[in-house]
Amino acid sequence: MSKKEYCGLFAIYNHEEAARMAYFGLYAQQHRGQESAGIVTWDGEKIREHKGMGLVPDVFTERHLGKELKGRIAVGHVRYSTTGASLIRNAQPFLVRFGNIQMAIAHNGNLVNTLELRRELESTGSIFQTTMDSEIFVHLIARHLHNGGVEQAIAKACERVRGAYSLLILVNNKLIAVRDPNGFRPLALGRVQDAHVLASETCAFDLLEAEYIRPLEPGEMLVIENKCVRSVTLGDPAPTRQCIFEHIYFARPDSTVFGEVVYENRKRMGQILAREAPVDADFVMPFPDSGIYAAVGFGQESGLPLEMCMIRNHYVGRTFIQPSQTMRDFSTRIKINPVRNMIKGKRICIVDDSIVRGTTIRSRVKKLRELGAREVHMRVCCPPIRFPCFYGIDFSSKGELIAANNTVDEIARFIGLESLHYISVEGLLSSVQAKDAWCLACFNGEYPVAVPPESGKACLENEIALSW
C-alpha cells in the first residue's frame, strides 16, 4: 500500500527543453525522495517516459534528456518509500494508456481509503499493476472517462478518494494540477520564459531561474492547455490543514512552502524557544544539519555563542531518510564526528528540530559525555510528536514515537540530558504566518480526515503485503 510517502513533484508546460528542466526541478527537490525518480514528456503524439531507482543523476543520462524525452511538456517525480518493497514498479509518474488516451500521473501524499476502493474496483474486473495509492486515481478516472472529458473524470475520482494528495496529471496535450481540499501537501505555481512550472517547493524554481507566482489553493484544480490556464474548484470546501512539518523539518530552508519562507520560520522557532526555555551554557550547537537554522535563531536571541563542532561527513546522506532500520546505528556513528577539544569540560546546549524515537540523539549525547562534556542541555523546536501521520509523513508507528509513551522528564532521562525543553504548540504557531490553517494531528491527535480504525488498517496492509 506504500503508506507513508514523501515525494517531490515537478512539471513544466511549453518549454523547448522540458525534460532537462524537469531534471533540474527534481534535482533541487532530491531531499523529498531518493528512492526513485521519473520523468515523462508529451512529444505531440505520445507520452515518453524514463524512470529508475536511485538519485536523479543516477537515473537519467544525457541520452534520456537530450534525445528520448522529447516534447515541450514534462512531469517529474522523486519518491521515497519507507516500506520494504522499493520496487521500480512503484516508481512514478505512473503511465497508462486506454484506447487513444495516454495518461501519466505523479502523486504526493497518502490516501486513507485506498483498500476499500481497490477491493471495489477489483471485484468488477480492474487489474492493478502496482501497490501505489496513485493507481486508485487511474482506475477511477478510467471508469468515468466514457461519460465526459478527462477533467470531469478527475473531479469524479477526487470525490471518491479521501486523504492527502497533490497531483500532476499529463494527459495527451494537457497538464492538470490538483491539491486536495484540505491542502495537506504543498504545490506551487511559477513561470519561466513562456512556460508554466509547478513544484512542491520553490527551491526548484530558484534553480531554474523561474519566477514564483503563488501556491495552489486547497481544493484547486489547474488545467493548462496551450496558452490557457484555467482554475477549477473541486467539490465541497474543507478547512485548510497544511502540514506544519514541512516547515519544521522536511522542506529545504531556501524554499517558500505554503507561501511562507522556511528559513525565517525555522529561525523564528529557535528564537521563540530561547525565550520559552533559556539555558545557562557555554555555547549553542546544532546536530547538523536540520537543526542549524533554529540554532542560529536560538543563539541570536539568547546571546550564547554558536559553535559548529559536530562535523558531518559530507559523503553520507541524512539520517531521517535511511533505507533500513538495521543501518541506523551505523549511520549515526559514521555521519557525525565531534571536535573533541571543543567538547571536553563544556556546558553544551543542543538545538534540534524534532525528536522522533530519540535513539540517535541518545547515542550522540552519550558520545559527548564520553568526550568529557560537563553538561548537555537540549531545546527542540517542535512539540512532542505523540501521534502517527496518515497523510504522508513517516513517523514510524505510534509505538516507536518516544513522546507517545513518555513524559518530557522521562525522555530527558532516556537521552541523558541535564535539561530538555520542547517549544509549545502556541510558540510553534506564532513562528508561522497562516492562522488556523495547519494540521497538528501528530501533536494533538486531531485528524482532519478520519482514518480507518487501527486494527482494520494493519490487517489490510498485511493482506496486501502478503501477496505482493
Add this chain to the structure above:
Amino acid sequence: MSKKEYCGLFAIYNHEEAARMAYFGLYAQQHRGQESAGIVTWDGEKIREHKGMGLVPDVFTERHLGKELKGRIAVGHVRYSTTGASLIRNAQPFLVRFGNIQMAIAHNGNLVNTLELRRELESTGSIFQTTMDSEIFVHLIARHLHNGGVEQAIAKACERVRGAYSLLILVNNKLIAVRDPNGFRPLALGRVQDAHVLASETCAFDLLEAEYIRPLEPGEMLVIENKCVRSVTLGDPAPTRQCIFEHIYFARPDSTVFGEVVYENRKRMGQILAREAPVDADFVMPFPDSGIYAAVGFGQESGLPLEMCMIRNHYVGRTFIQPSQTMRDFSTRIKINPVRNMIKGKRICIVDDSIVRGTTIRSRVKKLRELGAREVHMRVCCPPIRFPCFYGIDFSSKGELIAANNTVDEIARFIGLESLHYISVEGLLSSVQAKDAWCLACFNGEYPVAVPPESGKACLENEIALSW
C-alpha cells in the same frame, strides 16, 4: 500487437526443484525464442517471478533458481518477437493480481481478434499494461471471475478469443494447460518422478529425463491440482489444424511434436523429394543446419554422396531468427564458409527445408559460383510459401514471400540455379503421419480461422504502434 510470435512453454507441478527444472525445460527449448525468458513459481502463498531479456542462461542465476523462485510449481516461457519493440514489459509469463487471486499466464500462438476485444475492454475501464495478445486473456478472465471459478472464467475467455493459442496458467495452487480448438500450436504432457510436466516440445522432457505421455488434444483444458489431473473439453469442436511448419523447420529434430518424430518426418521429406525430383550431381549438400536431415534422406534415397562442406561458425545463431533486418546480410556471410577445394569444378545439389525470401540462399549460391562450382541444383522439402501466417509463424509480410509473386522458374533464375524443385503438397503430407489434420494456409491460403481484412489489420497495428 506483437503479431507473429514464436514461443516455448514449460511447466512442472509438484517438484522439489521446480524452478531449476523449468530452467532446463526452457534451456532445451531455447530455439523457440531467444529474446526473453521468464519463470514464475508458486511458493504456497504467492507467485514469485523472474523475467529478463536474452537467453535463458543470461537471464537466470543460481540465486534465482536456488533462492528466490521457491515452490513446487513452476511455469516458464521463452519468447521471440519479430516486432521492433522487444521490451521487457512484453516478456512472459505475464503476472497479475486481483483481490486475493494471483495469476500468471504463458502463451504461445497468435490471436486474430485482439484489437476488437481490446477496444471493447478498454471502453469499459480496463487498463492494459502491455501490447501482448496474452493480456486479452487476463482481462477477459478478470471480468468473468466473479460469476464462477477460475476454470469457468478461462473457458469463457477462450470462447471470446479466436486464433492460435497454447496456454499455461498458474493460479494460486493450480496449473491449467489449454490448447486451442484447432490445435495450431503444440503442447505435450509428461511425467518425472511425482511431477507432471508440460512442454511445447519433448526435447525438454529428454533433458529432464521425464517420460513423455501424450500431446494435449485440440480444445483440451487440463487442470492439475494436488494429485489430481482433470481434462475438460472447451467449447465447440473444430477441425484439427496443426502447424506443419513445426515439422518442416521450427521444432528440434529430436523432439516429438503433435505425437510425431520430427527427425523421421524431416528425413522422409528428403527421401520423397529425391523420388519426386532426382538430380545428376557429384554430391548432395545441406546449407546447415536446418536442411541437414532432409539432405540425409535425399542422399540415402538417391545414392549420391553427402558432403558437409559448408562450414558453420559455431559462435553465431541461426539465420532465420535474427533480431533485425539490417543484420541479415552480415549474418549470412559470417555464419557459413564453404570448403573451397570441395566446391571448385563440382556439380552440387543443395537440399534445404524452405525458401522464404530467397535472398540468403541467393548470396550463398553466388558464392559457390565464385568459388568455381560447375552446376548448382536445389531441392526444397516444403512447397512454395505463398501466404502469410496469422497464427504465430513469422514469414514476414506477403510482399516479402518470394513464392507469392514468382513462379518456380523465376525463383530458380533469381537464385541462379541450374534446377530447382519443391516437394509437392501431397509429397509433404505423405511424409507425416496424421491425415487431414494440418494447417496448410501458408501454401494454399486456406485459413482455418478467418482473419481480418488486410487493410484493417495494418491500420490497427499502426494505431497501437503509434502510441506505445
Add this chain to the structure above:
Amino acid sequence: MSKKEYCGLFAIYNHEEAARMAYFGLYAQQHRGQESAGIVTWDGEKIREHKGMGLVPDVFTERHLGKELKGRIAVGHVRYSTTGASLIRNAQPFLVRFGNIQMAIAHNGNLVNTLELRRELESTGSIFQTTMDSEIFVHLIARHLHNGGVEQAIAKACERVRGAYSLLILVNNKLIAVRDPNGFRPLALGRVQDAHVLASETCAFDLLEAEYIRPLEPGEMLVIENKCVRSVTLGDPAPTRQCIFEHIYFARPDSTVFGEVVYENRKRMGQILAREAPVDADFVMPFPDSGIYAAVGFGQESGLPLEMCMIRNHYVGRTFIQPSQTMRDFSTRIKINPVRNMIKGKRICIVDDSIVRGTTIRSRVKKLRELGAREVHMRVCCPPIRFPCFYGIDFSSKGELIAANNTVDEIARFIGLESLHYISVEGLLSSVQAKDAWCLACFNGEYPVAVPPESGKACLENEIALSW
C-alpha cells in the same frame, strides 16, 4: 604460468578499417579461444587497445571499432586458458611502453623455459605484470633494445626462449610476425586490397575476402613496414614439427593450416580408418560436431549410411573447451540429445576424432544403451593420446589421459563398446600431405624440444600459482 594455451592470432597492416577487419578476423577464429579477446591499433602516434573477457562480440562494441581503435594497423588475439585463473590481466595483446617505444605482443604457443628466464630477469630488477609466457618476450626485448634496433632485440629474445610460439608484434609503425624454428603453431600470410594480413587459420581470410598467400616458414621473421615486407631467418635451423592435432581436431575444417586443407585431411582420416577397421553396423554416426568430417569419409568408404541422429543444442558451446571441470558432466548431458526412435534396436558405429579421458563418450554410449541400441562400435581417427603436450594443446595431465594407462581393450570396456579401433600412426600420416614434418609427441612421447623434468615443473607452477 598459464601453461597450455590455445590462441588465435590476427593482424592487418595498411587498411582503412584495420580494427574492424581485426574484429572479424578474430570472430572467424573464435573457436581458438573464448576466454578473452583483444585488439590493439597504431594510430600514427600511439598504440590504442581494448581487451576484455568473453567472446569477441561481447568484448567489442561499435564505439571501440568505429571510434577508439583508430589507425591502419591492427593486431588481435583470442585466448583460452585452462588454468583456473582467467584474468583480464592475462588477456592479450600485451601492451608495454618504455621510453618512446610502444610495443604490443600477441602470442600463440607455450614456452618450456619460462620459469628459469623469469627468475633470472626478476633477480636483476624486472617487474612482471602477468603470469603469461608472453611477458618473457617483452622483458627480454626491453633488455636488448639499447644495443640495436627492435628486430635485433626480438631475434635475441627468440634465442633465449625455448618452446612453441607464433608471435605478432606491433611496435610503433612496424608489424613483426614470427614463427618458432620448429614451426609448432601455424601462422599464415594473406592480402586484401593494399593490406597484408596474418592469421592462425585461413578461415579468417575467407571471411574478410582476403587472398591466402602462404604459411610463414618455421623460424621465419616477417617485418612489415610501409610498403615493404622483409623476411628474416631466425637463429639455427631446426626440424619442422607441426602440431598434427590442428588437423585432427583443433582447426576449423574450412581452414588451410600449414598449407593443407583441414576438411580433406579429416575426411581422409575417416576413409583410411574405414579401410583399417571395417565394421558391420546399421549406420555410421558422429558425435557432433568434431567427428562429422571423418564420419562422412568413413561412410563413403564403407558404404554404410550416415545418420545425424545425435542432436546438438545450438545454444551450448563445445565440450572440449569447457571452463571448469565441475561443469563437464552437466555440459555433456545438455549438449547432445539422441533421436530415440533412431537408436532403439540398431547396430551403431560412432566415428570420432579423438578420445582424451573417455568420460564424456562413456556417458553418451551409456545413454545409447539405455535407449535400446543393440550394438555400439567406435572408430577414432587419431592414435591413442598417451603423452601430455607442452607446446600449447591442453590434454589435461598424463594421469588423465585414458590411453596413457590403459590398453585399447581396456578403454573399449571402460566406454562399453562392442568394438573400438584407433587409426594407426602410419594411417594418420598418410592422411596428411607433408612428410616427416609433424610433432607426434602426444602419441609417441618424442618431444622435439626438451621439457623440464616432470617434478621440477609441477613444483615451479605451484610456486607461482601460490602467489598470484
Add this chain to the structure above:
Amino acid sequence: MSKKEYCGLFAIYNHEEAARMAYFGLYAQQHRGQESAGIVTWDGEKIREHKGMGLVPDVFTERHLGKELKGRIAVGHVRYSTTGASLIRNAQPFLVRFGNIQMAIAHNGNLVNTLELRRELESTGSIFQTTMDSEIFVHLIARHLHNGGVEQAIAKACERVRGAYSLLILVNNKLIAVRDPNGFRPLALGRVQDAHVLASETCAFDLLEAEYIRPLEPGEMLVIENKCVRSVTLGDPAPTRQCIFEHIYFARPDSTVFGEVVYENRKRMGQILAREAPVDADFVMPFPDSGIYAAVGFGQESGLPLEMCMIRNHYVGRTFIQPSQTMRDFSTRIKINPVRNMIKGKRICIVDDSIVRGTTIRSRVKKLRELGAREVHMRVCCPPIRFPCFYGIDFSSKGELIAANNTVDEIARFIGLESLHYISVEGLLSSVQAKDAWCLACFNGEYPVAVPPESGKACLENEIALSW
C-alpha cells in the same frame, strides 16, 4: 605523470577484520580523494587486492570485505587526480610481485624528479605499468633489493626521489610507513585494541574508535612486524615544511593534522581576520561549507550575527573537487541557493577560506546583487595564493591563480565587492601552533625542494601524455 595528487592513506596491522577497518578508515577520509579507492590485505601467503573507480561505498561490497580481502594487515588508499586521465590502472595501492616478494605501495604527495628517474630506469630495461609517481619507488626498490633487505631498498629509493611523499608499504608480513624528510604530507599513528593504525587524518581514528598516538616525524620510517614497531630515520635531516593548506582548507575540521586541531586553527584564523580587517555589516555569512569555521570565529570576535542563509544542496559534492572544467559553472549554480528574503537590502560580510581563481565566488556575489544585497564585503582566511604547488595540492597552473596576476583591489573589483581583505601571512602563522615548520611556497614562492624549470616541466608532461 599524475602531477598534483590528493590522497588519503590508511593502514592497520594485526586486526581480525583488517579490510573492514580499512574500509571505514578510507570512508572517513573520503574528502581526500573521490576518484578511486583500493584496499590490499596480506592473508599470510599472498597479497589480496581490490580497487575501483568511484567512492569507497561504490567500490567495495560485503563480498570484498567479508570474503576476499582476508588477513590481519590491510593498506588502503583513496585518490583524486586532476589530470584528465582518471584510469583504474592508476588506482592505488599499487601491487607488484618479484620473485617471492609481493609488495603493495600507497602514496600521498608528488615527486619533482619523476621524469628524470623514469628515463634512467627505462633505458636499462625497466618496464613501467602506469603513469604514477608511485611506480618510481617500486622500480627503485626492485633494483636495490638483491643487495640487502627491503628496508634498505626503501631507504635507498628515498635517497633518489625528491619531493613530497607519505608512503605505506605492505611487503609480505611487514608494514612500513614513511614520511618524507620535509614532512610535507601528514601521516599519523594510532592504536585500536591490539592493532596499530596509520592514517593521513585522525578523523579516521575517531570513526574506528582508535586512540591517536602521534604524528610520524618528517624523515621517519616506521617498520611494523608482528608485535614490534621500529622507528628508523631516513637520510639527512631537512627543515620541516608542513603543508599549511591542510589546515586552511583540505583536512576535515574534526581531524588533528601535524598534531594540531584543525577546527581550532580554522576558527582562530577567522578571529585574527576579524581583528585585522573589521567590517560594518548586518551579518556574517560563510559560503558553505569550507568557510564556516572561520566565519564562526569571525562572528564571535566581531560581534556580528552569523547567518547560514546560503543553502547547500546536500546531494552535490564540493566545488573545489570537480571532475571537469566544463562543469564548474553548472556546479556553482546547482550547489548553493541563497534565502532570498535574507539577502534583500542587507549589508553582508562573506567569510571564506581561500580564493583560487575567483570565478565561482564572483558568480555567487553577482547572484547576491541580483537578489538585492546592499553591500557585499569579503574576508579571506588565507593570504593570496600566488604560486603553484608542486608537492601535491592542485591550484591549477600559475596562469589561473587570480592573485598571481592581480592586486587585492583588482580582485575586489573582479568579484564585485565593497571591500576585500586577506589574512596576513603573520596572522595565518599566529593561528597555528608549530613555529617555522610550514611550507608557504604558494604564498611566497619559496620552494623547500627545488623544482625543474617551468618550461622543461611542461614539455616533459606533454611527452608522456602523448603516449599514454
